[in-house]
Amino acid sequence: MAKATHSVSRSLAAHAILAAYTVIALFPVVVIIINSFKSRKAIFRSPLSLPDEETFSLIGYETVLAQGDFFLYFQNSLIVTVASLFFVLLFGAMAAFALSEYRFRGNSLMGLYLALGIMIPIRLGTVAILKLMVASELVNTLTALILVYTAQGLPLAIFILSEFMRQLSADLKDAGRIDGLSEYRIFLRLVLPLVRPAMATVAVFTMIPIWNDLWFPLILASAEETKTITLGAQVFIGQFVTNWNAVLSALSLAILPVLVLYVIFSRQLIRGITAGAVK
Template sequence: MSDKRPAIPARPSAIRPTAVGPAAWAATAKAAWVHLVLGGYSLLVLCPILLVLVNSFKTRAAIFDDPLALPTATTFSVVGYTKVLGQSAVAGMFLNSAIVTGVSMALILLFGAMAAWALTEYEFPGRRWLSLFLAFGIMVPIRLGSVSILQTMVALDLVNTLTALVLVYVAQGLPLAVMILSEFILQVPRELKDAARCDGVGEFEIFFRVVLPLLMPAVATVAVFTMVPIWNDLWFPLILAPGESTQTITLGVQQFIGQFATDWNAVLAALSLAVLPVLLLYALASRQLIRGITAGAVK
């Protein structure tokens, strides 16, 4: 009996690569173009911040000689930070900005979330008109009413107080906060809220324990969009709280700018320090911010 077995055809040593079609090349080119545009925009946004930061560590002469150059051993200087941090008033300005921004953000998030819950969950007379009124508050800049706001604060004896700034910033940030949070509350499944009501949970408890934890991406988005205009605002601190004890850091930087001479080292150092809280907030809330912005983009 023969031991020969039928020969098995040899397997190909390698799999032939598939040809890349025009659709794949078009998708790759589109992705590369999108990344190029976003990278260019990011560079455009970051360049002024980097320019301020780099020049804050240079001497005055080096700033004017070559503002785009990096600090060297001969041009490196921290005299601006020494002047800024050596003044006790600067610490008070940072504290004023932190108090105004923190209290305003907390009130905007609290009242904005509660108003959004009421507008989306309950039916009551005037609900549509109230929503339109809030939308109108987004379209009309609050600075158009600066004269009336100043007259009101004078009548209430709130000029040169942080309370005046908090009230204005809360009124400024509430419309946008309500609109953003309303859209997110509408995405919360009604079955989840109805199940809580069937278990005997009260409305306040449903809002704070069931709905609010699901709104963290939206809350982070509103917090970032609210903090930046408040922290960087110069207009209302200038007209409502120009006193030495109530100056914010944005207004306080102006003391280094004179009519005939400007201490650019101190100005750039103060601006660099003023940017840090905004960058810190973005670093802490960036993931929630991206989730909040992209929520609902993919169904």
């Protein structure tokens, strides 16, 4: 009884800490959205106040929709992010299953090699990546961004998913083999449903860097037809004058998919983060 009470208290504490972190993390987002509906003077005069009859203005959103092709930028970001997430989760789960389930020579070295991808930033290889994309004729294509972001997200995905898969019951998988299930069906029917919280965690933490990235779209896909939402918002930032109304409005619209994903996967995300805290 005491052990169960202690486990519940730890779970509540973990949820409280995560809720406090969420409030702190969302505060800048709320400030950006509030100021996107205010006039330029009101943004600098009272950035933390809500818009009223005098300060309310939609000039930022009107500018965003009038200048550039915002919907094309939004579509490009959506395609790149969704495709990258799909390949990261697919290949990451497959590699994690192989590393956690099968013992072979070089298993530990392979895990260490993949872990190095977490510690070494992929941006260090920008020049080599650019040369590779030029040689492959993939510059100014969304395919280039999808390949780079997939490679960027795989190390973390494999690391997290393999740790979760090692905790799964071996008896369950052996029972599936006795019943005649192939390794593919064991992976699809038994393993993947049990690691959904981990996959939701990987999806959220992989999506945010991809959606907000400016570096690789600027280097690999700077053409007008392949610009992402983050790169497209830079048109409102000048060397001497910045249209803050338009910048804040563009950022507010760009935040929406991240918030929607968080709302959809919030329960799975919390379960994935707190899985080790309630044992």
